[in-house]
């Protein structure tokens with residue numbers, strides 16, 4: 001699948017976001033910073049990625065997710081937990097980098113800080129009803145099926 005991309009930072013021209021392995025689901029995005037950025041404990045900041053994508057087709061969206069190494073080892077996750085990129089968004093992809101750990105962390109310029117996953121989307125129409133056709137689960141949830 002091809003999507004239109006604008007390169008907003010020349011440093012990405014020969015270094016576009018890429019799948020790290022043939023089976024990767026995520027495209028790693030880089031922190032297009034002019035200088036290293038130190039995030040103090042519990043601080044967060046919007047970090048530009050230097051690219052804009054235009055998915056165009058409402059049957060797609062993109063999810064911005066943390067990289068597991070940064071999140072697990074250093075507590076660098078996303079201030080919005082998950083970023084949702086609409087198919088009609090044309091602006092620069094921005095990453096809300098949040099240091100949820102209790103030690104400062106420095107993001108280096110052009111470091112890979114998050115990943116973008118393109119996913120299919122269904123836009124639903126509401127069919128308003130008074131009662132639902134019965135299902136096996138009904139309104140059960142929150143552990144209703146037991147533990148083991």
Ligand SMILES: O=c1ccn([C@H]2C[C@H](O)[C@@H](COP(=O)(O)OP(=O)(O)OP(=O)(O)O)O2)c(=O)[nH]1
Pocket residue numbers: 064080082083084085086087089092093094095096
């Ligand atoms: O981590 C993110 C999340 C969103 N976006 C961009 C793409 C998305 O399409 C747009 C709007 O995001 P969202 O709908 O989640 O934010 P909102 O607070 O509802 O803003 P809006 O009123 O513009 O929809 O912002 C990013 O660049 N990074």
Ligand SMILES: [Mg+2]
Pocket residue numbers: none
């Ligand atoms: Mg919105």
